[in-house]
Amino acid sequence: MIFHRTMLRALVFAPLMLYPVFGQACRMAPAGQLIGIDEQIRLASDVAVGQVISATPLDGQDVEYRFLSLDQLKGQSGKVFTVMGHAEKPGGDVTTFNDHADFAFWARGGGRVMNDTDCVIHPGFVVGSSYLMFLGSPVTRRSLEKIAMVNGTVNPDDRWLKYVKQQLAQRQLPVTNAGSATQDPVPRYERIGRFIYRFHRILARDDLNRKTLAGRQAPPELLLRAGRLADEFDHIVGSDNVPDAEIEATLAEATAVEKILAAWSKGVGGTTSPAG
Numbered sequence: 001m002i003f004h005r006t007m008l009r010a011l012v013f014a015p016l017m018l019y020p021v022f023g024q025a026c027r028m029a030p031a032g033q034l035i036g037i038d039e040q041i042r043l044a045s046d047v048a049v050g051q052v053i054s055a056t057p058l059d060g061q062d063v064e065y066r067f068l069s070l071d072q073l074k075g076q077s078g079k080v081f082t083v084m085g086h087a088e089k090p091g092g093d094v095t096t097f098n099d100h101a102d103f104a105f106w107a108r109g110g111g112r113v114m115n116d117t118d119c120v121i122h123p124g125f126v127v128g129s130s131y132l133m134f135l136g137s138p139v140t141r142r143s144l145e146k147i148a149m150v151n152g153t154v155n156p157d158d159r160w161l162k163y164v165k166q167q168l169a170q171r172q173l174p175v176t177n178a179g180s181a182t183q184d185p186v187p188r189y190e191r192i193g194r195f196i197y198r199f200h201r202i203l204a205r206d207d208l209n210r211k212t213l214a215g216r217q218a219p220p221e222l223l224l225r226a227g228r229l230a231d232e233f234d235h236i237v238g239s240d241n242v243p244d245a246e247i248e249a250t251l252a253e254a255t256a257v258e259k260i261l262a263a264w265s266k267g268v269g270g271t272t273s274p275a276g
Contacts, residue, residue, distance in 0.1 A: 026119035032138050033121060034109050038241055040143070041167045046075030046136030049147065049154055049161070052125045053080075061086045065125050067133070070154060074168050075136060083135070086116075088124030096148045100160035103253035106246040107232050111141025130154050132161055159245035188240060195236060195247050202251065203258040205233055222264060225257050 035043075050067030057063050065083045072078075095112065097105035104110055115121050121139045125131060134143040148155045155161070199205070208230035213223055232250050236242050 026115055026117050029109070029115050029141075030119055033115060033140050035138065035140055036108075037106075037142070037163075037243065037246075038167075038239075040134065040137070040140055041164060041171075043137045044074055044134055044168070046134075047073040047164065047168065048075070048081070048133050048135065049073070049130060050081065050133050051130040052127045055087075055125065055127055057087070061122070063087050063124070067131075070130060073165060081135075083123070083125075083133070085124055086122040088126055096146050096158065097160075099148060099155060099158045100145065101245060101249060101252075103229075103232070103249040105142075105145075105160065106243070106249045107228050107253075108235065109141060111143075112146060113139075113141055113144050132158075132164060159243075163243045163245060191242070191247075192237060195242075195251075198251055199233060199254055202254045203261070205230065207261060208233070208257075218264065222257075222260055225253070225260070229253055229257050 048067075048069050049071040050069050052065055053068050054066040055063050056066070063085055065085055067081050067083065069079055069081060097110075097112075100106075113121050113123050121141075121143075123139075123144050125144075130147050130149055132145045132147050134140070137143075142160070145160055147158050147161055150156075208226045210223065210227050210230070213226055218226070229250070232253075236247060236250060
């Protein structure tokens with residue numbers, strides 16, 4: 001049976017009603033496309049791993065993509081479903097963010113798909129590739145992530161796929177007598193405490209201060225990465241539930257930024273040495 005997932009046609013236009021652009025180019029992504037990972041999973045009603053089996057051009061830029069469902073994680077079942085989008089841009093299908101281990105995916109705003117100049121996400125796919133699809137819920141930058149194929153099957157070790165499966169399974173567990181689902185075996189304060197300790201062994205949070213770095217005329221790329229890293233540190237410290245993959249990706253990014261900071265400080269003869 002073929003299921004026609006019409007949510008993308010309907011929902012990708014919804015942001016235009018909420019965030020009118022008055023005929024101008026979209027200056028910033030609508031907030032709904034940047035919701036957090038846990039909110040995205042909480043709102044999910046239809047999640048599947050699908051492989052593209054055909055792409056049919058329609059009127060204008062529209063393309064109808066036909067998917068074979070490889071694994072239905074939540075929602076209705078169906079062997080074949082369709083999703084509307086545009087033609088995939090050159091190079092747009094390349095990344096899996098290192099099987100979703102990279103900081104660029106887990107940081108705020110991370111994900112494969114971006115909004116177009118009309119503030120709408122028009123997804124593109126490649127025939128033969130597989131994707132973890134959030135359907136029937138608001139489209140975000142992480143809604144349609146590519147999952148690599150390993151020996152002809154979807155990579156079971158992809159960190160995003162593993163996390164989504166784990167979270168959806170936990171949400172389906174029966175509530176305990178205490179009124180809550182199964183708890184994380186490691187208390188939150190211990191996980192966050194370990195993260196803070198490991199982070200500061202690599203780099204001091206204060207060394208990422210935007211104003212200080214800008215005053216020292218740090219290069220734009222360093223300012224951008226330091227700022228994103230500082231925001232992610234604050235997000236993790238203030239969150240109740242953070243994926244282990246997000247923590248590990250952030251610590252890896254801290255190591256990379258520390259090396260850039262150290263090299264730049266030496267190059268400009270700075271007196272402030274990054275902690276490490």
